[in-house]
Structures are given as structure tokens and as C-alpha cells.
Amino acid sequence: MTSHSITHEDEFRAGRELSLDHRKLGMWLFLASEVMFFGGLIGTFLHYKATVPSPESAELDTVLVGINTFILVTSSLMVVLGLDSIRRGNRRGLLTYLGLTALLGAVFLGGQGYEFVSLYGHGITLTSSVFGSSFFTLTGFHGLHVLIGVAWALLTLGKALRGKYSAEDHVGVEAFGLYWHFVDIVWIVLFTIIYLI
Amino acid sequence: MTSSSSPSTHVASRARQYVMVFVALAVITAIEIAMTQTSIPASLANVFFLAFSLAKATLVATFFMHLRDDSRIYTAIFLLPVVLVLAFSTLMLMSAGGH
Numbered sequence: 001m002t003s004h005s006i007t008h009e010d011e012f013r014a015g016r017e018l019s020l021d022h023r024k025l026g027m028w029l030f031l032a033s034e035v036m037f038f039g040g041l042i043g044t045f046l047h048y049k050a051t052v053p054s055p056e057s058a059e060l061d062t063v064l065v066g067i068n069t070f071i072l073v074t075s076s077l078m079v080v081l082g083l084d085s086i087r088r089g090n091r092r093g094l095l096t097y098l099g100l101t102a103l104l105g106a107v108f109l110g111g112q113g114y115e116f117v118s119l120y121g122h123g124i125t126l127t128s129s130v131f132g133s134s135f136f137t138l139t140g141f142h143g144l145h146v147l148i149g150v151a152w153a154l155l156t157l158g159k160a161l162r163g164k165y166s167a168e169d170h171v172g173v174e175a176f177g178l179y180w181h182f183v184d185i186v187w188i189v190l191f192t193i194i195y196l197i
Numbered sequence: 198m199t200s201s202s203s204p205s206t207h208v209a210s211r212a213r214q215y216v217m218v219f220v221a222l223a224v225i226t227a228i229e230i231a232m233t234q235t236s237i238p239a240s241l242a243n244v245f246f247l248a249f250s251l252a253k254a255t256l257v258a259t260f261f262m263h264l265r266d267d268s269r270i271y272t273a274i275f276l277l278p279v280v281l282v283l284a285f286s287t288l289m290l291m292s293a294g295g296h
Binding site: 020024025028029031032033035036039042043046047050051062063066069070073074076077079080081084087088089167177178181182184185188189191192195196197 | 212222242270281286
């Protein structure tokens with residue numbers, strides 16, 4: 001290795017000077033790709049909403065989904081309170097809030113499952129109409145992201161139980177939090193364009 | 198937060214700020230649900246719904262995802278595709294409206 005070669009340590013130091021953590025940078029780049037992914041699905045839904053009449057949308061239960069929205073927002077609060085706990089060295093707090101996050105995520109999925117079953121009972125299915133296809137594809141992919149988030153929360157909880165995180169090192173919790181909050185933001189947008197407008 | 202390697206001592210809790218943001222999100226969501234039960238003209242209500250949605254998403258990104266305190270590079274990485282998606286959706290809806 002010559003004296004002019006750039007080592008991993010040099011690159012790492014350069015990132016630090018920009019106040020960048022390479023793990024968080026990777027997470028933000030991933031979220032940027034997720035914006036494009038959901039952007040395509042949302043664009044498709046909006047296109048069909050604007051061009052194809054969808055009387056089936058009258059069957060949507062805005063109040064039930066509103067409560068589900070409240071549950072997901074509450075889970076986001078649990079994540080930041082967990083992060084706040086471990087930043088101050090409170091591992092017990094982190095464990096509690098991560099557990100509540102996974103629980104609330106599971107409750108959200110239960111509510112979404114109930115909604116899906118109810119809509120199928122009204123004859124609105126993945127293949128019944130353009131509305132059904134675009135609705136279930138969009139909300140289904142979001143639900144899949146919540147499911148992955150619940151699994152990630154449990155994985156993070158397991159690592160926290162083994163003492164992996166501390167006040168000095170908690171980027172793993174922060175990266176999970178970024179993902180979870182992003183899924184929350186996507187739902188805030190979906191709630192508006194599907195159920196309110 | 199700007200760094201994950203800060204010492205454990207002297208780290209102030211942000212719990213109060215987080216709870217205040219949560220209360221704002223909950224109140225806005227409650228207003229949205231209440232508005233769906235009223236007879237406000239759809240054209241007017243939709244403007245409010247879009248504004249509320251933007252406000253909620255901004256609150257989550259700014260405070261819960263810490264974009265307010267973190268490097269602006271993270272903000273740029275996140276906002277660039279958002280702007281592209283908004284431009285794409287707007288142009289597509291304008292096109293759909295023309296048919």
C-alpha cells in the first residue's frame with residue numbers, strides 16, 4: 001500500500017467530518033429508494049382514482065382506519081421514547097418501548113386484517129375491480145412493510161436484551177427508528193389519499 | 198441527534214418534545230376524522246386534508262427522524278425523491294384530467 005492510498009479509516013474519518021454515520025447514510029439511501037417505490041404505487045392509485053369511478057370506496061370505514069392511524073402514530077412515539085431512553089443509558093426503558101412498538105405494530109396489522117376481511121365480505125377483492133386491485137396492492141405493500149418493521153423491532157429487542165446497545169452505541173436502534181417512522185409517514189399519506197380525499 | 202457516540206452523562210431527555218409532537222399528530226388526526234363526519238364541501242375539505250397530511254409528515258420527519266438536527270445531507274437524500282414523486286404525480290394527474 002502506498003502512502004497516497006486511501007484507507008478505510010480515512011474514508012470513515014471523512015464521513016465523520018461531515019457528521020455522517022455510514023450506517024445511517026445507508027439507511028437514508030434505502031429510504032430514498034422506498035420513496036420511489038411507494039411513489040409509483042401511490043401514483044398508480046391516484047391515476048385510477050382520477051380516471052375510473054370507484055363506488056366501492058364508500059365501503060371504506062374511515063373511523064376504524066383513523067383509529068389504526070392513531071395506533072401507528074403512537075408506535076412512532078414509542079420508538080423515539082425508546083431511543084431517548086438508551087441515549088441516556090436506560091436499557092430497561094429501551095426494552096419497554098421496543099416491546100410496545102412491536103405490540104402496537106401487531107395491533108395495526110390486526111386492524112388492517114379486519115378491514116381486508118370486511119371488504120372481501122362486501123365483494124371488494126384484489127381482482128374485483130381497478131379500485132380493488134390498486135387499493136389492496138398499495139395497502140398490502142404497506143402492511144408488508146409494517147410486518148417487516150414488527151420483525152425488526154423484535155430483532156432489535158432481542159439484541160437489546162443481550163446488552164448490544166448502550167448510551168455510546170445505539171445506531172442500530174436509530175436505524176430501526178428511521179425505518180419505522182418512514183412507514184408511519186407513508187401511512188399518513190395513504191390515509192389521506194385513500195380514505196379522506 | 199447528530200451523533201450516536203455521545204457520552205451517557207449530561208444527555209438531556211427529549212421526551213417532552215416527543216410527547217408534544219405526538220399530541221399534535223393525534224389532534225390533527227382527530228380533526229381529520231371529525232371532518233369526515235361533517236358536510237363540509239369536498240373541494241374545501243380536500244385542501245385541509247392535504248395540508249394536514251403535509252403537516253403530519255413534516256412533524257414526523259423533522260422531530261421523530263431528527264432531520265432538524267442531523268446533517269442536511271440526510272435531508273437532501275430524503276427530499277430529492279419526494280420532490281420527484283410529487284412532480285411525477287402532478288404531471289400524471291394533469292394528463293389524466295385532460296382525457
